[in-house]
């Protein structure tokens with residue numbers, strides 16, 4: 001029987017699994033993930049800020065696996081040998097495949113900036129998001145002991161989608177933090193240091209200003225146009241003046257790194273032709289040199305014919321890639337021609353806190369409460385389609401009317 005191996009139970013991998021399990025064709029699937037759970041990567045900022053418990057953004061992979069068709073292995077993938085068609089796991093186990101789907105997701109990217117790995121907190125998976133939250137709580141307690149105001153300060157590095165969403169959740173979580181520290185919420189200082197001056201460039205200025213204005217009104221202190229040059233313990237060193245290159249320092253006991261991500265290091269370690277962990281795939285999502293290897297989600301780069309640039313890495317695209325990869329594997333099993341990946345964005349919406357959001361739906365701008373509603377609906381749809389009714393009911397966002 002043909003063997004399909006899926007690496008990663010993120011949005012891309014799980015969608016592939018779900019679709020393949022519907023097929024009547026005779027093949028066996030092995031799914032590998034380092035965790036026993038899937039997590040909603042788009043909601044990590046809420047766990048980091050403490051506005052949602054980790055249980056709300058995770059569900060058991062076992063709930064999606066159909067044992068009659070699929071074997072799940074909890075293990076870390078170390079390397080892929082595409083010539084021998086083998087996958088090496090940290091446990092020492094070696095898997096062989098006829099078809100491989102690589103959906104190993106993203107990791108934090110330091111861009112080689114000194115001190116990032118050592119002194120900034122990353123927020124790329126459930127464990128690191130929980131660690132951010134535990135760290136902030138500990139800093140609040142340290143404030144009680146020392147009365148040093150730096151313990152009340154939080155710096156978010158980077159104001160991309162992730163940074164903006166994290167800032168919104170941190171504002172929302174301020175009250176609980178202030179209670180631990182025994183201060184009023186306004187004493188919790190939140191800063192954002194960002195290299196560019198025009199935030200959220202994917203949105204028009206009016207829409208981007210909406211986010212900035214709200215966050216400013218909620219007390220966020222911006223350092224825009226200030227590229228970060230180094231992180232030292234409790235200090236962000238940024239370039240204050242582009243001409244003189246003069247640097248300045250901003251102190252805080254919590255420094256969170258959200259300046260961008262790269263695809264899994266396994267891609268480079270396995271000799272894929274990649275840039276920042278992303279492989280430029282053929283139009284049917286296969287590795288250009290290996291027609292039985294699909295590369296999808298954040299480890300994949302696929303050209304958008306319209307913009308002539310690779311699509312951004314989003315959950316929405318990862319899900320669509322999973323659907324196309326599963327269709328193409330079935331085509332190949334039947335000896336048929338594969339299909340080209342096409343993607344029509346349903347829009348992108350960034351939340352700022354639980355009740356505000358902004359974004360594009362189709363070609364229309366949405367903001368405020370309606371955008372927040374849409375964002376929750378998008379999240380519920382994804383939960384329903386990948387996790388199923390049980391997960392959608394348990395973890396869905398139905399707190400829409402406050």
Ligand code: NAD
Nearest residue numbers: 158159160161162163194195227228259260312313349350
């Ligand atoms: P990003 O690359 O989109 O944003 C990173 C930000 O950090 C940029 O504004 C950049 O200018 C800034 N930056 C980079 N280096 C810096 C430095 N040295 N000093 C200061 N600032 C620096 O990364 P992201 O926000 O993690 O998003 C990654 C991907 O995930 C994107 O494609 C994004 O669209 C997607 N995403 C989507 C959603 C959503 O749809 N709601 C949410 C989160 C992420």
